[in-house]
Amino acid sequence: MPGPDKxxxxxxxxxxxxxxxxxxxxxxxxxxxxxxxxRETTALLRRITxxxxxxxxxxxxxxxxxxxxxxxxxxxxxxxxxxxYARSRGSSEEADQQESLHKLLTSGGLSEENFxxxxxxxxxxxxxxxxxxxxxxxxxxxxxxxxxLEHIHxxxxxxxxxxxxxxxxxxxxxxxxxxxxxxxxxxxxxxxxHEMATSLSKAGIETTVIADAAIFxxxxxxxxxxxxxxxxxxxGGLRAVNxxxxxxxxxxxxxxxLIVCAPMFKLSPQFPNEEDTFHKFVSPHxxxxxxxxxxxxxxxxxxxxxxxxPPELITLFISNIGGHAPSYIYRLMSELYHPEDHEx
Amino acid sequence: xVLPEDELVxxxxxxxxxxxxxxxxxxxxxxxxxxxxxxxxxxxxxxxENLTWATDCLTGVDSSVAVSSGGELFLRFISLTSLEHQDLxxxxxxxxxxxxxxxxKISMSRTKVAKLCHTFIKDGAKxxxxxxxxxxxxxxxxxxxxxxxxxxxxTESQPDSAGRQxxxxxxxxxxxxxxxxDAAVGYVLEKVDLVIVGAEGVVESGGIINKIGTYQMxxxxxxxxxxxxxVAESFKFVRLYxxxxxxxxxxxxxxxxxxxxxxxxxxxxxIIDYTPPSLITxxxxxxxxxxxxxxxxxxxxxxx
Numbered sequence: 001m002p003g004p005d006k007x008x009x010x011x012x013x014x015x016x017x018x019x020x021x022x023x024x025x026x027x028x029x030x031x032x033x034x035x036x037x038x039r040e041t042t043a044l045l046r047r048i049t050x051x052x053x054x055x056x057x058x059x060x061x062x063x064x065x066x067x068x069x070x071x072x073x074x075x076x077x078x079x080x081x082x083x084x085y086a087r088s089r090g091s092s093e094e095a096d097q098q099e100s101l102h103k104l105l106t107s108g109g110l111s112e113e114n115f116x117x118x119x120x121x122x123x124x125x126x127x128x129x130x131x132x133x134x135x136x137x138x139x140x141x142x143x144x145x146x147x148x149l150e151h152i153h154x155x156x157x158x159x160x161x162x163x164x165x166x167x168x169x170x171x172x173x174x175x176x177x178x179x180x181x182x183x184x185x186x187x188x189x190x191x192x193x194h195e196m197a198t199s200l201s202k203a204g205i206e207t208t209v210i211a212d213a214a215i216f217x218x219x220x221x222x223x224x225x226x227x228x229x230x231x232x233x234x235x236g237g238l239r240a241v242n243x244x245x246x247x248x249x250x251x252x253x254x255x256x257x258l259i260v261c262a263p264m265f266k267l268s269p270q271f272p273n274e275e276d277t278f279h280k281f282v283s284p285h286x287x288x289x290x291x292x293x294x295x296x297x298x299x300x301x302x303x304x305x306x307x308x309x310p311p312e313l314i315t316l317f318i319s320n321i322g323g324h325a326p327s328y329i330y331r332l333m334s335e336l337y338h339p340e341d342h343e344x
Numbered sequence: 345x346v347l348p349e350d351e352l353v354x355x356x357x358x359x360x361x362x363x364x365x366x367x368x369x370x371x372x373x374x375x376x377x378x379x380x381x382x383x384x385x386x387x388x389x390x391x392x393e394n395l396t397w398a399t400d401c402l403t404g405v406d407s408s409v410a411v412s413s414g415g416e417l418f419l420r421f422i423s424l425t426s427l428e429h430q431d432l433x434x435x436x437x438x439x440x441x442x443x444x445x446x447x448x449k450i451s452m453s454r455t456k457v458a459k460l461c462h463t464f465i466k467d468g469a470k471x472x473x474x475x476x477x478x479x480x481x482x483x484x485x486x487x488x489x490x491x492x493x494x495x496x497x498x499t500e501s502q503p504d505s506a507g508r509q510x511x512x513x514x515x516x517x518x519x520x521x522x523x524x525x526d527a528a529v530g531y532v533l534e535k536v537d538l539v540i541v542g543a544e545g546v547v548e549s550g551g552i553i554n555k556i557g558t559y560q561m562x563x564x565x566x567x568x569x570x571x572x573x574x575v576a577e578s579f580k581f582v583r584l585y586x587x588x589x590x591x592x593x594x595x596x597x598x599x600x601x602x603x604x605x606x607x608x609x610x611x612x613x614x615i616i617d618y619t620p621p622s623l624i625t626x627x628x629x630x631x632x633x634x635x636x637x638x639x640x641x642x643x644x645x646x647x648x
Contacts, residue, residue, distance in 0.1 A: 234633070235626065235635055236635070271464075271626070271633055327635060327637040328637075330634065330635050330637065330638040330641075331638070331641065
């Protein structure tokens with residue numbers, strides 16, 4: 001029977017995808033681009049929507065919530081479902097929006113939104129909206145790159161760290177019309193800065209690679225710092241590749257503007273409550289190889305992958321919908337996510 | 345007036361006595377709801393006038409910011425409802441229903457805040473707090489219930505030594521607590537991991553009005569780079585925009601009896617101060633975790 005087969009196939013795919021996600025970021029293979037991950041996640045969720053058995057929006061949300069515990073993109077899909085449901089019910093989206101003092105005063109009952117009603121068109125609508133999301137995801141890098149010319153001027157010295165595809169596209173786009181110089185911090189221990197530098201110089205940009213320790217020394221000659229990030233947190237802070245906090249502090253000290261290029265799908269409703277515990281650590285053999293056996297028994301070696309950068313150090317966020325101040329992030333968050341989905 | 349002034353005040357005081365854990369703003373709203381039920385006015389305008397008069401009476405008893413903001417919110421709620429129904433008696437019925445609902449919702453707000461905030465308290469954390477705040481107490485209760493180990497420093501908070509009351513309540517929860525002098529805040533901050541305070545009122549700029557000594561604590565925590573968190577329910581949002589300490593109206597700064605009896609206010613000590621938003625890291629409210637810049641957005645949504 002096609003029914004149960006499809007379901008087992010689906011569960012298998014989900015399992016495979018999740019284990020891949022877990023392994024993918026662990027540094028053994030090349031670090032997965034987050035754009036790819038987001039795209040694949042959304043495609044998977046679309047498949048779930050299409051195939052899994054559900055008869056009402058409530059069921060669908062339950063399923064997605066269950067599967068999406070570890071995937072942030074699920075929250076955006078949940079938001080889409082709510083919107084579509086509201087639209088099909090005929091009420092305005094505004095009415096369903098998050099709590100506000102106004103709602104506190106005028107709503108008719110303790111609102112436990114009841115999504116039980118069944119709408120045939122809902123499925124098609126949701127799938128359409130997810131497709132829109134996918135197209136948006138695919139176009140983000142280009143959207144950001146288009147804004148490059150406004151921010152980079154001729155004869156400027158730009159500093160960046162590690163390797164970010166978004167920043168790469170950003171700089172390459174500006175290079176078509178302007179002449180400027182880029183300094184790349186290599187970002188040990190994976191030294192992704194080297195690849196970035198190679199790729200930039202192939203595009204004809206004058207590039208210099210420096211060691212992370214030289215960041216502060218060189219900062220006085222830099223006009224702007226442009227970086228990418230892994231995630232943008234709800235308070236406007238960043239979770240970026242390690243070494244970024246150092247870069248941000250050096251930039252603050254020299255009053256150099258720090259620009260972060262981050263597409264909208266990197267926004268997360270999490271707050272940095274446990275700053276030391278959301279780290280991911282990888283095998284420390286990059287820092288201290290196993291051959292140094294004698295030292296290993298006496299020393300603790302850590303190799304954190306991410307850094308937290310507080311919002312006060314950031315000047316501007318450039319995303320596919322334009323430039324924003326860090327204090328504006330909460331607003332974007334409310335547009336993208338529904339507060340009930342914050343705890344997945 | 346159907347409810348004469350002393351009866352109104354007596355009802356308010358009785359509410360506060362009945363449940364000492366209730367916020368004064370909630371008691372005020374309850375009183376106003378009762379007033380609404382007994383009011384025999386014929387027009388909406390008359391009703392509003394009576395309610396404004398009643399709110400003034402209540403602020404005369406307890407001059408805290410919270411009572412004033414609660415009263416204003418209730419008044420706003422009345423005007424919103426009155427726009428929807430033309431017929432007065434139907435209107436009143438709907439108002440009463442909604443009023444009860446409103447009270448129910450805000451009585452749950454403290455639980456919501458506690459749920460949001462307790463995750464920010466790490467195991468082994470040292471917390472500094474100021475004076476006696478029921479919301480902060482609820483947050484710490486929740487964190488203790490989640491089996492987190494933490495210790496608390498409370499400032500004594502003169503002139504009414506409310507800090508000691510807080511310390512007592514915390515000892516009952518088996519939380520290690522130390523009472524420190526108000527002047528010792530700077531001294532103790534190096535040992536502390538985070539600062540959590542309540543608020544009597546949250547102003548439009550995202551700053552807060554709270555017991556005197558809060559501003560000092562905020563400045564010191566900024567200097568030491570410690571996070572300064574504020575926990576407040578949403579009905580404390582108030583339509584004020586003070587730019588400095590002087591801008592806070594006198595009627596909030598001093599206790600109600602002081603305002604009535606004393607001739608020269610400049611010789612009195614204020615009991616509250618204003619903390620600007622630049623010193624606050626995050627605000628935890630029942631509307632969610634907000635950055636200070638998000639507060640004005642929320643206020644606009646209310647008064648739209």
